Amino acid sequence: MSNFPRTVWLVARREFSALLTNPLFFVLSGVFFLLAAWIFVVTLYQFAQGAEGMTVNVTASVVRPTFFVVHFFLLVQVPLLTMRGFAEDRSSGVLDLLQTTPMTDWALLLGKFFGTVAAMLIYLLLTLLFPLVTSFLGTVDWAVIVGSAIALLLSSAAYVAFGLFCSSLTESQVIAAVISYVGLFLLVLTDIVIEDLPQAWLRDMVRHFSVNEHLTAILDGLLAPMDVMYFVGLTAIFLFLTARWLEAARWRA
Amino acid sequence: MIQVRDLTKTYGPTLSIDSLSFEVGEGDVLGFLGPNGAGKSTTMRILTGLARPTAGSARVGGFDVQGENEKVRQLIGYCPERAPVYDEMTLAGFLEFMGGIRGLSSREAKREMERTTDLVNLQNERRRLLRNLSKGTRQRAAIAQSLLGDPKVLILDEPTAGLDPSQINDVRELIRSMAGRRTVILSTHILPEVEMTCSRVVIIAGGRIVAKGTPESLIGEEKREIIVAVRGERAPLEKILQPLGSCDIRRVGETWQGALRPKSKTDPRAEIAREVVGAGLELIELRAASARLEDVFLRAIGKRPS
Numbered sequence: 001m002s003n004f005p006r007t008v009w010l011v012a013r014r015e016f017s018a019l020l021t022n023p024l025f026f027v028l029s030g031v032f033f034l035l036a037a038w039i040f041v042v043t044l045y046q047f048a049q050g051a052e053g054m055t056v057n058v059t060a061s062v063v064r065p066t067f068f069v070v071h072f073f074l075l076v077q078v079p080l081l082t083m084r085g086f087a088e089d090r091s092s093g094v095l096d097l098l099q100t101t102p103m104t105d106w107a108l109l110l111g112k113f114f115g116t117v118a119a120m121l122i123y124l125l126l127t128l129l130f131p132l133v134t135s136f137l138g139t140v141d142w143a144v145i146v147g148s149a150i151a152l153l154l155s156s157a158a159y160v161a162f163g164l165f166c167s168s169l170t171e172s173q174v175i176a177a178v179i180s181y182v183g184l185f186l187l188v189l190t191d192i193v194i195e196d197l198p199q200a201w202l203r204d205m206v207r208h209f210s211v212n213e214h215l216t217a218i219l220d221g222l223l224a225p226m227d228v229m230y231f232v233g234l235t236a237i238f239l240f241l242t243a244r245w246l247e248a249a250r251w252r253a
Numbered sequence: 254m255i256q257v258r259d260l261t262k263t264y265g266p267t268l269s270i271d272s273l274s275f276e277v278g279e280g281d282v283l284g285f286l287g288p289n290g291a292g293k294s295t296t297m298r299i300l301t302g303l304a305r306p307t308a309g310s311a312r313v314g315g316f317d318v319q320g321e322n323e324k325v326r327q328l329i330g331y332c333p334e335r336a337p338v339y340d341e342m343t344l345a346g347f348l349e350f351m352g353g354i355r356g357l358s359s360r361e362a363k364r365e366m367e368r369t370t371d372l373v374n375l376q377n378e379r380r381r382l383l384r385n386l387s388k389g390t391r392q393r394a395a396i397a398q399s400l401l402g403d404p405k406v407l408i409l410d411e412p413t414a415g416l417d418p419s420q421i422n423d424v425r426e427l428i429r430s431m432a433g434r435r436t437v438i439l440s441t442h443i444l445p446e447v448e449m450t451c452s453r454v455v456i457i458a459g460g461r462i463v464a465k466g467t468p469e470s471l472i473g474e475e476k477r478e479i480i481v482a483v484r485g486e487r488a489p490l491e492k493i494l495q496p497l498g499s500c501d502i503r504r505v506g507e508t509w510q511g512a513l514r515p516k517s518k519t520d521p522r523a524e525i526a527r528e529v530v531g532a533g534l535e536l537i538e539l540r541a542a543s544a545r546l547e548d549v550f551l552r553a554i555g556k557r558p559s
Contacts, residue, residue, distance in 0.1 A: 093337030
């Protein structure tokens, strides 16, 4: 047990390096950062031109919409980065090797989780350039920016946990990515789907499970414990399910 | 060191291994032989804790492989059949990583990386990416990985697959050097490998043990064959050999060659020589063929040695 933090660190470091040496990571992060930057510049230009419908608040008019886009790109990126996680190790046979060492499944899982979140952090840190640039042009509400950064970090962690869970279900990276996309988009689109539900109580109940319901408040800079707990809970649930699945897979074999 | 009792594993309706029981003493090198699909890898996966037996039990170092799997994993080094490695890592990086998750400190992991790469003759490849190495080199990297931390028990699934003859020889030497110090279970198709490296042999076929013992005892139990080659007619030769045991007679060039498995333990060669000459046949060859492990293996899995 005393070796637990060290093994988590070793696995995280390897996962981080593996992602950083993977061209897919650079292509995805580069493309999505450039797209986000383009949207940011266009929005900023419209703001500067006094486009109709835009408020005088540069944070609400420029930074917040850009972060919404950044969040959407997260949904596209994460499954492509987490699909390797366990599926690749299982198909190559490395998982067998790892599971016959004294390392616990939890150490392996947390290592992969932290390594992937750390790689995502690079992309997220780059997007902080947007409010930084904006701050030279107007007064930025830093409380909202901090809220947005926390929202993006928490949602990234939850999506990575979900992506790793999907990756642990199969040997195929493609199947892992497809399951991740379906699951994540269901989580995000839930509140749109339930708009037409006639029963108000059902709408309210399902809305609690929607990512948007919790994300928008934090993006506005309102750090309500319930919203933070939602993402932390989502992360914990999928990490727990992955650990159970890894253990079960060992005994199903 | 390893006790296997009535180990059974089914995959759905398919019986993979059926009531296997055997023991491996400390310092023994056990050769696990069997045709493809005989259940060798399944048995090894159960011993490492990667698969759960349907019935029966297995203990490694006194610990149950199911109930005390974490303790078992402290004792074993495992080299799976496919020799999996992380392609994007260097050989040194991979071995130091595996050493670290086996509980070695950074310094110990580095020392073990150097020791194990020396053992498998990969000291010049340490800084190379594994993806750029040949299949044989990657196989040796996987073997090196199983040796990290000098585990008490080594479980090697087809460790010489994909190696060239010189590398095979090196790995055999390595395994042989561990005899008496480490307990090794080694699965292979290569029978001379077992004769050269193993102190004990278990042969399985169709999921069941069909023979076990030391290579010498198994070869000793294999009845020796008497080879008789004559020039002349087939019928008199058959008449001479049939009362002495079971025999095969076939045409080889201009001669009739009989392979006799004698019923009695006494050497019948003098008697055969007398009768062959007495029957007017021309005796070309008369010798006792020594049995090989290959003969034991083929007969044990229900095939006739050639």
